[in-house]
Amino acid sequence: MLYRTAGQFKTSYKKDQALFPVRQDATLLALILGLAWIVFPFMASEFAFQTLLIPVLVYSLAALGLNILTGFAGQLSLGTGAFMGVGAYACYKMITIFPEMNLIVAVLLSGFFSSIVGVAFGLPSLRIKGFYLAIATLAAQFFLVWMFEKVGWLYNYSNTGAIQVPNIDMFGVAVAGPLASSVTKYYFVLFIVTVVTVVMINLTRGTQGRIWKATRDMDIAAELIGINLLKSKLTAFAVSSYVVGVSGALFVFLWRGAAEPNLFDISLSFRVLFIAIIGGLGSIMGNFLGAILIVALPVVLNILPELFGIEIASATVEHLNIMIIGSLIIFFLIIEPHGLARLWALIREKLIIWPFPH
Amino acid sequence: MNDMTHDGYVTEDGRQIGGVMMEMKNITLRFGGVVAIKDISFDIREGEIRAIIGPNGAGKSSMLNVISGFYTPSEGEVWYQGATRPMMKPYEIARQGVARTFQNIALFEGMTVLDNVMTGRLTKMKSGLLSQAMWWGKAQAEEIVNREQVEKVIDFLEIQNIRKTPVGRLPYGLKKRVELARALAAEPKLLLLDEPMAGMNVEEKEDMSRFILDVNDEFGTTIALIEHDMGVVMDLSDRVVVMDYGKKIGDGTPEEVRNNQDVIDAYLGVAH
Ligand SMILES: Nc1ncnc2c1ncn2[C@@H]1O[C@H](COP(=O)(O)OP(=O)(O)OP(=O)(O)O)[C@@H](O)[C@H]1O
Ligand SMILES: [Mg+2]
Numbered sequence: 001m002l003y004r005t006a007g008q009f010k011t012s013y014k015k016d017q018a019l020f021p022v023r024q025d026a027t028l029l030a031l032i033l034g035l036a037w038i039v040f041p042f043m044a045s046e047f048a049f050q051t052l053l054i055p056v057l058v059y060s061l062a063a064l065g066l067n068i069l070t071g072f073a074g075q076l077s078l079g080t081g082a083f084m085g086v087g088a089y090a091c092y093k094m095i096t097i098f099p100e101m102n103l104i105v106a107v108l109l110s111g112f113f114s115s116i117v118g119v120a121f122g123l124p125s126l127r128i129k130g131f132y133l134a135i136a137t138l139a140a141q142f143f144l145v146w147m148f149e150k151v152g153w154l155y156n157y158s159n160t161g162a163i164q165v166p167n168i169d170m171f172g173v174a175v176a177g178p179l180a181s182s183v184t185k186y187y188f189v190l191f192i193v194t195v196v197t198v199v200m201i202n203l204t205r206g207t208q209g210r211i212w213k214a215t216r217d218m219d220i221a222a223e224l225i226g227i228n229l230l231k232s233k234l235t236a237f238a239v240s241s242y243v244v245g246v247s248g249a250l251f252v253f254l255w256r257g258a259a260e261p262n263l264f265d266i267s268l269s270f271r272v273l274f275i276a277i278i279g280g281l282g283s284i285m286g287n288f289l290g291a292i293l294i295v296a297l298p299v300v301l302n303i304l305p306e307l308f309g310i311e312i313a314s315a316t317v318e319h320l321n322i323m324i325i326g327s328l329i330i331f332f333l334i335i336e337p338h339g340l341a342r343l344w345a346l347i348r349e350k351l352i353i354w355p356f357p358h
Numbered sequence: 359m360n361d362m363t364h365d366g367y368v369t370e371d372g373r374q375i376g377g378v379m380m381e382m383k384n385i386t387l388r389f390g391g392v393v394a395i396k397d398i399s400f401d402i403r404e405g406e407i408r409a410i411i412g413p414n415g416a417g418k419s420s421m422l423n424v425i426s427g428f429y430t431p432s433e434g435e436v437w438y439q440g441a442t443r444p445m446m447k448p449y450e451i452a453r454q455g456v457a458r459t460f461q462n463i464a465l466f467e468g469m470t471v472l473d474n475v476m477t478g479r480l481t482k483m484k485s486g487l488l489s490q491a492m493w494w495g496k497a498q499a500e501e502i503v504n505r506e507q508v509e510k511v512i513d514f515l516e517i518q519n520i521r522k523t524p525v526g527r528l529p530y531g532l533k534k535r536v537e538l539a540r541a542l543a544a545e546p547k548l549l550l551l552d553e554p555m556a557g558m559n560v561e562e563k564e565d566m567s568r569f570i571l572d573v574n575d576e577f578g579t580t581i582a583l584i585e586h587d588m589g590v591v592m593d594l595s596d597r598v599v600v601m602d603y604g605k606k607i608g609d610g611t612p613e614e615v616r617n618n619q620d621v622i623d624a625y626l627g628v629a630h
Contacts, residue, residue, distance in 0.1 A: 013502050013505040013506065013509070014498075014502055017501060017502070017505065199491045199492075202490060202491050202492065202493040202497075203487070203490055203491050206490050206493070206497060206501055207480065207483040207485065207490060207497070207500070207501070208487060208490055210469070210473055210476055210477050210480065211477075211480060213466060213468060213469050213473070214466050214469075214477050214480075216466075216468065217465075217466035217467050217468050217469065218464050218465070218466055218467075220428075220464065221460065221464035221465070221466070222466075222477075223447070223448045223449050223452075224426055224427075224428060224448045224449075224452060224458060224464075225449075225452055225457065225477060225478060225480065225481075225540065225541075225544065226449045226452035226453050226480055226481040226544070227449055227477075227480060228447070228449050229449070235487070239487075282468065
């Protein structure tokens with residue numbers, strides 16, 4: 001009875017196209033937003049902010065960016081880590097050149113730099129597909145990380161070759177750098193992630209979403225019904241890389257505090273790809289579910305044995321983590337390519353008709 | 359042919375057919391050594407139902423692909439609405455009012471029926487990315503106006519009850535119908551149907567025939583279709599082009615074509 005939809009009739013197309021045609025979905029979302037905006041910040045410990053809340057948000061955003069390209073438009077990319085790097089370095093350069101710049105503006109502008117780079121590397125996508133496109137994005141991955149190492153201008157010629165987030169104030173409050181508190185950083189990230197997610201929901205539920213999905217599902221038919229494939233794919237690269245770039249700026253400025261080039265290497269790309277796959281390709285919500293799972297799993301694996309008084313070596317926990325993620329990837333790739341989001345959809349469908357399945 | 363004039367003609371059932379909408383002039387299409395179409399010319403007139411028939415491998419689908427711009431002819435010209443059509447991308451041709459269905463269904467399997475049909479209206483959607491991102495004003499208004507059009511098509515083809523079903527779950531016959539819906543949603547001037555009834559049972563074929571006639575009748579849409587079932591072709595079409603081994607071997611009313619010796623030979627498999 002939890003998800004009864006009886007009596008909820010749509011009287012106009014406008015209502016039918018509303019984000020939440022089913023009332024319970026809206027309630028659930030309100031609950032989640034309430035938790036994220038009000039409850040968590042009050043309850044969370046320093047540890048929870050740094051190991052759970054902030055990373056979940058940052059990774060969700062990165063996976064959302066990748067999902068636009070791969071899940072919605074059907075173009076595989078293995079360069080997400082490097083594109084996050086482009087966003088991070090762009091933000092770093094802007095902040096060090098214009099120290100007075102508002103950090104929200106800087107973070108949102110960073111995305112445009114990764115967007116341009118993304119479009120440049122997306123240009124071959126009209127000619128090459130699937131595996132070969134993945135290889136091309138892999139080339140971008142290695143080339144960009146190499147740039148982060150070699151071009152001294154990017155890290156302001158620091159001795160370590162790393163970038164260090166300075167103290168940044170907004171309206172007199174420290175929002176980034178060593179002086180900023182975790183709760184401020186959390187709210188900063190939450191704000192950006194909420195805004196970008198809403199925009200992405202809008203983009204994917206209307207015309208542009210249909211263009212991308214048509215390109216993904218059957219490109220020949222898409223072109224014959226009037227879709228300009230090159231434009232569709234390049235828009236996907238642009239929007240996707242934008243979001244990924246913003247997530248990269250948040251990754252360094254609001255979470256890690258510093259970054260070396262190898263932070264953006266291929267393992268970061270895979271981590272984000274795994275989140276998107278486990279969460280569900282072609283889903284917005286899935287990215288959050290996937291990120292929660294990937295971020296929380298090692299934390300839970302560390303804490304659980306302690307609770308039961310069992311001693312496990314940290315190396316074992318590490319291996320356990322990798323094994324579980326590996327099996328989840330295989331499970332979702334083979335059995336449920338639409339990931340956790342689909343599992344939720346199935347449960348929801350069951351709840352709608354429960355307890356009268358006919 | 360009855361009352362054939364320069365400007366058109368009147369069909370047996372009394373419909374007025376207009377002037378030439380599309381003309382294929384000496385079209386040849388080669389794939390490497392294979393000649394799929396050899397020097398074929400014919401025209402399609404405003405408002406008529408034009409059939410293309412012929413044995414397997416005759417080059418019918420290739421011809422439809424030339425019309426929809428998916429293949430560029432090796433030789434020859436395509437005239438559309440009074441002018442030669444320059445080299446164009448298929449999506450540009452679609453925007454000139456040509457829509458089609460495919461011999462092997464080409465729907466977007468990951469989307470619902472409604473979304474699939476909505477893609478048919480993409481050429482009419484003009485709101486920018488920014489407006490869509492905000493879901494404000496123009497984007498939302500456009501979404502609703504186009505949804506209304508799409509709902510008309512959905513009602514017309516009687517697929518209301520599967521609106522929200524993912525296309526991948528539908529049986530074959532319904533998929534064919536959804537594909538027609540997607541093409542109709544574009545409000546095409548010229549509708550190309552590649553074997554719209556292949557693989558259907560008798561009842562489904564009757565439904566589909568009725569839909570095709572209704573589309574032509576109610577919207578005045580010009581239709582070119584490929585079909586193997588001779589009975590259907592004779593019932594539906596105003597004029598028929600017959601192809602065999604890439605060549606045109608007949609062209610005329612169903613009656614004329616049926617009595618054409620070359621056509622009879624081709625269908626009975628007389629040695630060439
Ligand atoms: N893309 C292609 N590359 C090479 N040869 C092709 C291609 N498309 C079609 N052909 C060849 O052109 C010829 C005509 O094919 P086409 O598909 O047009 O026939 P058809 O009349 O539609 O046949 P059917 O009734 O089986 O659908 C065939 O010999 C086919 O093998
Ligand atoms: Mg064919």
